[in-house]
Amino acid sequence: MNKTETDNYLEVKNLSKIFGRRKVLSDINFFLGKGEFVTVFGPNGVGKTTLIKILSTILNPTKGDFCLEGVSAKRDPVFIRQNIGVLSHNPYLYPDLTAYENLRFFSHLFSVEKVDERIDYLLELVGLSERRFDLVRTFSRGMQQRIAIARALLHEPALIFLDEPHSGLDPLAVEVLDETIGGLRKSGTTFIMTTHSLEKGLVLADRALILSAKGVVFNEPTKDVKVGDFKDIYLKQVSG
Amino acid sequence: MKSSKILSILTIALVPVFLAAIYLVFFYAPIEASLGFSQKIFYFHVPLSWNALLAFTAVFIGSIGYLRTEKKSYEIAARAAAEIGLLFTTLVLITGPIWAKPAWGAWWMWDVRLTTTLVLWLLYVGYLMLGGAVEEEGKKGRFSAVYGIVAFVDVPLVFFSIRWWRSIHPVVFEFRSGGMGLDGQMQVAFFFSLFAFTLLFAALMMLRIKIGQAEEEVISLKEGS
Amino acid sequence: MKTFKQLYALIEKDIIAQLRTKDMLSAMFIFILLAFVILNFGFFEVLEVIKQNPKVVGSVGGLLWVALIFAAVLGLNRTFVLEKDEGVMDGLLLAPFDRSLIYWGKFISNIIFLLIIQVLSLPVFILFFITQSFASQAWLLIITIILGDLGIVAVGTLLSAISVNTRARDLMLPILFFPVIIPLLIGVVKLSSFVFAPQSNLVTIRVWLQFLGVYDIIFLIMPFLVFDFVVED
Numbered sequence: 001m002n003k004t005e006t007d008n009y010l011e012v013k014n015l016s017k018i019f020g021r022r023k024v025l026s027d028i029n030f031f032l033g034k035g036e037f038v039t040v041f042g043p044n045g046v047g048k049t050t051l052i053k054i055l056s057t058i059l060n061p062t063k064g065d066f067c068l069e070g071v072s073a074k075r076d077p078v079f080i081r082q083n084i085g086v087l088s089h090n091p092y093l094y095p096d097l098t099a100y101e102n103l104r105f106f107s108h109l110f111s112v113e114k115v116d117e118r119i120d121y122l123l124e125l126v127g128l129s130e131r132r133f134d135l136v137r138t139f140s141r142g143m144q145q146r147i148a149i150a151r152a153l154l155h156e157p158a159l160i161f162l163d164e165p166h167s168g169l170d171p172l173a174v175e176v177l178d179e180t181i182g183g184l185r186k187s188g189t190t191f192i193m194t195t196h197s198l199e200k201g202l203v204l205a206d207r208a209l210i211l212s213a214k215g216v217v218f219n220e221p222t223k224d225v226k227v228g229d230f231k232d233i234y235l236k237q238v239s240g
Numbered sequence: 241m242k243s244s245k246i247l248s249i250l251t252i253a254l255v256p257v258f259l260a261a262i263y264l265v266f267f268y269a270p271i272e273a274s275l276g277f278s279q280k281i282f283y284f285h286v287p288l289s290w291n292a293l294l295a296f297t298a299v300f301i302g303s304i305g306y307l308r309t310e311k312k313s314y315e316i317a318a319r320a321a322a323e324i325g326l327l328f329t330t331l332v333l334i335t336g337p338i339w340a341k342p343a344w345g346a347w348w349m350w351d352v353r354l355t356t357t358l359v360l361w362l363l364y365v366g367y368l369m370l371g372g373a374v375e376e377e378g379k380k381g382r383f384s385a386v387y388g389i390v391a392f393v394d395v396p397l398v399f400f401s402i403r404w405w406r407s408i409h410p411v412v413f414e415f416r417s418g419g420m421g422l423d424g425q426m427q428v429a430f431f432f433s434l435f436a437f438t439l440l441f442a443a444l445m446m447l448r449i450k451i452g453q454a455e456e457e458v459i460s461l462k463e464g465s
Numbered sequence: 466m467k468t469f470k471q472l473y474a475l476i477e478k479d480i481i482a483q484l485r486t487k488d489m490l491s492a493m494f495i496f497i498l499l500a501f502v503i504l505n506f507g508f509f510e511v512l513e514v515i516k517q518n519p520k521v522v523g524s525v526g527g528l529l530w531v532a533l534i535f536a537a538v539l540g541l542n543r544t545f546v547l548e549k550d551e552g553v554m555d556g557l558l559l560a561p562f563d564r565s566l567i568y569w570g571k572f573i574s575n576i577i578f579l580l581i582i583q584v585l586s587l588p589v590f591i592l593f594f595i596t597q598s599f600a601s602q603a604w605l606l607i608i609t610i611i612l613g614d615l616g617i618v619a620v621g622t623l624l625s626a627i628s629v630n631t632r633a634r635d636l637m638l639p640i641l642f643f644p645v646i647i648p649l650l651i652g653v654v655k656l657s658s659f660v661f662a663p664q665s666n667l668v669t670i671r672v673w674l675q676f677l678g679v680y681d682i683i684f685l686i687m688p689f690l691v692f693d694f695v696v697e698d
Contacts, residue, residue, distance in 0.1 A: 019378060021460045058558045060697065082561040092556030094547070096482045108474035109560040111467055151556075307694055362644040369640055373631035383627045386691045387641060390623070393687070394645045397680055401648035404672065405655060 009034040009190055010055075010159065014064035017050055024050050027215050028064070034158075037191040039201035039222075042211035043238050048194040049088075051211070052163045055192070056086045068159065082110065085157035087165050091148035095137035099128060099147050102136055103154065110155035122150035126176050142173035149180055160184070162193035166200060178204075198234060202227055210237050243446065250443040254436075261429075261436040269429035278342040283430055285335040287437035288328045289357065294441065295325030296360065296392060299367065303388030306381055312456060313449075315381040318388055319371060320448035324441060326364040332357050352406060356399045363391040471562050475570025476577075482547065483578065490578060493540045497586045500532035501593055516596055519663055525594050526657025530650060532586075534617065534643075537579060541621035542638050544571050545629040558696070568622060568692045575618045583610060595661060602660045605670065609660065612677040613653040619684040620645050626695045652677045 010032035017025040025047045032038055042048050053059040055066060057077045065074045073080050086092075093102050100119060107115040123129045126146040136144060145165070152160060162181075166174055181191065181204065195201040202208060202222050208230070210218035217237045225233070265283045272279040302318025305311070336354050337347040348354070367387055374380040483489055505512065508528075515521050548554040557567050599606070621642055628637035655673050659665055 019376070021377065053555075056559060058555050078561045078563070081559055084559075086555075086559055088555070090552040090555065092553050092559075093551075094478065094482060094553060095551060096485050096547075097478065101478075101481060105474055105478045106556070106560075109471050109557075109562070111470070111561075307691070359644050359647055366641045366644060370627070370631065370637065373633055373637055375632070379630060382694045382697070383630065386627065386695055387624075389691060390620070390645060390684075390687060393683060394648065397648040397683070398644075401651040401676065404676070405651050 008032060009036075010066065010068055010192075012055070012064075012066040015051070015054060015061050015066060016063040017047070017054060017059065018062045025054070025061075025215075026213075028211075030209060030216055030219055032190060032192070035185075035188045035190055036206045037185060037193070037204055038207040038209060039205040040192065040194045040209045040211055041198065041201060041218075041234060042194075046211050046213060046238075048211060049163055052086070052088070052161050052192070052194060056084055056161055057081055082155065083158050085152035085155070085160045086163070087145075087148055087152045087160065088163040089167060091144040092151065093136045093144060093147060096135060098133050098135055099123070099139075100132040102147065103150055106151050107154050112154050118154060119150075122153055125153075125180060126150050127172075140170070141168055142170035145169055145173050146176050149177060153180075153184075157189070159190045159192070162191060162195075164195055165193065166195065166197065198231055199227055202230055210234060212238050243450070247443065247446045247450065250439065250446065254440060254443055257436045257439055261433045264429040264432050269426045270423075272426070276342070278339060281335050281339045283433045284437075285332060285339060286430070287434040288335065289332045289353070290434065291437050291441045292325050292328040292332055292357070292360065293395075294438070295321045295328060295445075296364075296395065298445070299325065299388045300392035303385035303392075306385045307389075310381075312381070313453070315384065316452035316456070317445075317449055318385065319368075320445055320452055322364055322367050322371075322388070324444045324448060326361070326368065327444075328441070329357060329361045329364060333361060350402075350406075352399065352403045355402050356395070359398045360395060363394065367391060468562065468566065471560070472566055472570055472573070475557075475566065476573050479570065479574035480577065483574075489540050489543045490581060493536045493578070493582045494585055496539055497532050497536045497582065498589060500535055501528075501586075501590060504528050504532065505593065512594065521662075522597070523658030523660065523662030524654075526661050527654045528594060529587075529590050530613070530653050530657060532590075533583065533613075534646065534650060536582065536586075537617050537621060538639050538642055540578060540582070541575060541618070541625045541642075542628070542635055544575060544622055544625045549629045554696075564696050565689060565692045567696060568626070568688045571626075572618055572622050572688075575622055576614055579614050579618060583614070597661075597663070599661055602665070605656060606660045608674065609653050609656040609677075612674065612681055613649060615681045616649040616677065616684055617646060619681065619688070620649075623684075623688050623692065623695070626692070649677065649680050652680065 008031040012028055012030050012032075015025055015028040016023070028051060030038075040048055040051065050059065054061050055073075057073060057080050065072055067073065068080050068083060071079050094105070097105065100123075103119045103122070104115060107118065112118055119132075120129070123132055126149050128143060128146055128150075131139070131143070136147065139147065145168075165177060169177065185191070191204075193201065193204065202225070205222050207221050208218065208225065209216055210233070218233065261283075265280055269280070269283070271277055298321035299318045302314045302321060305314035306318060333354075336357070340349065340354075341347050367384060370387055371380055371384045374383055512525065512528075515525055545554070548557065558564070621638070624641045624645070625638055628634060628641060631637045652673050656670065656677075659670055
C-alpha cells in the first residue's frame with residue numbers, strides 16, 4: 001500500500017475513458033478534501049455515471065488514476081472499495097432475498113462487525129424495521145432505495161457516491177435520504193453527487209463541478225455562487 | 241506502404257506457386273499403388289489441415305496478446321485467423337470424405353484426426369458466433385479472446401481423448417499421413433504443396449487483417465469526436 | 466479468514482435464493498427425467514440389445530451423461546442471469562475482494578446444485594436402465610461423478626459468464642460449451658462403462674481417471690487467468 005503525502009482526501013488525475021472508439025471522459029482532474037460535499041453537474045451522456053463507476057472501481061479507466069487517502073486505485077482497488085459506499089439508480093439488491101438477508105450478505109462481503117446490531121440500526125434509520133423479513137421483490141421503488149441507503153452505509157464508508165439518488169423517489173424516501181445525508185455530513189463523511197436538479201445539487205454541496213465534453217469546466221465553492229447565476233453559468237458551459 | 245507491397249508480391253507469387261504445385265501433384269508424383277488416383281487429395285487435405293491448426297494457434301496468440309495489451313490489432317489478427325482457419329477446416333472436412341470413400345468405402349468415420357478436425361470446426365464457429373453476438377466493442381474483444389484461449393487449450397485434450405478412446409477398439413481405419421511412407425517424388429510434391437498452402441494462408445491473413453484495419457479506420461472516422 | 470467468510474457469503478446467497486425459487490433445480494430435474502424418457506424411446510431397440518450383451522452393457526452409462534450434460538447446460542445458463550437482469554453485478558463488483566472470488570462462489574454453488582440433481586436423478590436412472598447390480602463398482606461411479614462435475618462446472622461457469630452478455634443468450638452457452646466438454650464427456654462415459662459392466666480393467670480406468678484429473682486441473686486454473694477479463698465492465 002503505497003501512500004503518497006497529500007492533503008487531499010481524493011485526487012483524480014488525468015482520468016480518461018474510451019469505450020471501443022467512443023471517448024466518454026477526457027482528462028478529468030480534480031481534488032476533494034475530507035468532509036467536502038461536491039456535486040457534479042452535466043448534461044446527459046457527458047459521462048457523469050461513467051465517472052462514478054470509475055471512481056468506485058466498477059470500471060477501469062483507459063488512462064489516468066485516482067488516489068484515496070494517498071492510496072492509488074490502480075495498485076489497491078480493494079482498499080478503495082472498502083472505504084466507499086455507492087447509492088445509484090440501481091439499488092443492487094437481490095429480489096428473492098429478504099431485506100435482512102440482503103443486508104447480511106453485503107455485511108459479510110464488507111467484513112462488518114456486529115452485523116445484526118448494524119442492520120437493526122440502519123433499518124431503523126431508514127424506517128423499514130418492520131419489513132426486515134420481507135422479500136425485496138415486494139418493496140416499492142422508494143422502499144428499495146431506502147434499503148439501498150442502508151446497504152451503502154453498512155461498512156461506515158468515509159466517501160459516499162450518490163448517482164442521481166433522488167430520481168424516481170417518493171417524498172418519504174427523499175426525506176429519509178436527505179436526513180441521512182445531513183446526519184452523515186455532520187460526522188464528516190465526504191460526498192460526491194451527480195444530479196440533474198441544479199437547485200438540490202447546489203443546496204447540498206460545498207463545491208460544484210460542471211462536466212462537459214471538454215472535461216471539468218467549472219470547479220468552485222458553492223458559497224460564492226447564487227442559484228440563479230449558476231443556472232446561467234451552467235447553460236453557458238454546456239452549450240459552448 | 242510496405243505491407244501492401246508484400247501483399248501484392250505474395251498474391252502474384254501465388255499463381256505460379258499453385259500452378260507448380262498442381263503440376264507436381266498431378267503429373268510429377270506417381271499414382272499411388274493401393275489407392276490410385278484418389279490418393280492425390282492427400283496433397284491438399286494434409287496441408288489444409290496443418291494450416292488450419294496454424295491458424296488456430298494464431299487465434300490463441302492473438303487472444304493472449306489482446307488480453308495483455310488491449311490493442312485492437314491483436315483482436316483483428318485473431319479474428320482474421322479464425323475466419324481463414326474456418327475456411328481451411330471446412331475444406332479439410334470436405335476433402336476428408338472425398339478421400340475416405342474410395343479408400344475405405346465409407347464417407348465418414350470417427351477416426352482421430354477427422355473427428356478432432358470436426359471439433360476444431362465447431363470451436364471456430366463458436367468463436368465467430370460469439371464475436372457476432374456481442375454488441376459492445378470492448379466486451380467483444382475480451383470475450384472472444386477468452387474463448388480463443390479456452391478453445392485452443394481444448395484441442396489437444398480432444399485429440400488425446402479420442403485417440404485413447406479409439407485405441408481400446410481395434411483401429412480399422414486410420415489416415416496415414418505425414419512424410420512417412422512416401423517415396424522421393426511424392427515427398428517433393430507433398431512439401432511443395434504444403435509450401436503453397438502456407439503461402440496462401442499468409443496472403444489471406446495479410447489481406448483479411450488489412451481489411452479489418454481499414455474497417456476500423458472507417459468506423460473511427462465516422463464516429464469522429 | 467476474511468476471504469473464506471466472503472466466499473461463504475456468496476455461496477449462502479445463491480443457495481438461499483435458489484432454495485426459495487427452486488427454478489433452476491426444478492427445471493434441471495424435470496429435464497433430466499424427460500431426457501431419460503425421450504432417450505429411451507429414441508434408442509429402445511439399441512438399449513435392449515445392450516442390456517443383453519455383457520460386452521457392451523456398460524455403455525448405458527453414456528445415456529446418463531448425455532442427459533446430465535444437457536441438464537447441466539440448462540442450469541449453468543442461469544448462473545449469472547440474476548446478476549445481469551437485476552443489475553446486481555455492480556453490487557458484487559463493489560465488494561472489497563479479488564474479482565475471481567465471484568467466480569469461485571458461483572462455482573461452488575453450481576457444484577452443489579448439480580450434485581443435488583444427480584443425487585435425485587441417479588436412482589431414477591438405475592430404475593429405468595440398470596438391471597444388474599454394480600455395487601462393487603459404486604466407488605468408481607462416485608469418483609467419476611466428482612471429476613465430471615468439477616470439469617463441467619469449471620468450464621460451464623466461466624463460459625456462462627460470457628454467454629449471459631450475448632444476444633442469443635440461451636443458445637450461446639451450448640454452442641460454446643459442448644465442443645469444449647467433449648474430452649470430459651469421453652472420459653466420464655468411458656469410466657461409466659466400467660461401472661455398469663461386469664468386467665473391469667484397472668489400468669484403463671487409471672488412465673482415464675488421470676485424464677479427467679488433468680482436464681479438471683487445466684480448467685480450474687483457467688479462471689484464475691481469465692475471469693477478471695470476463696467480469697470487467
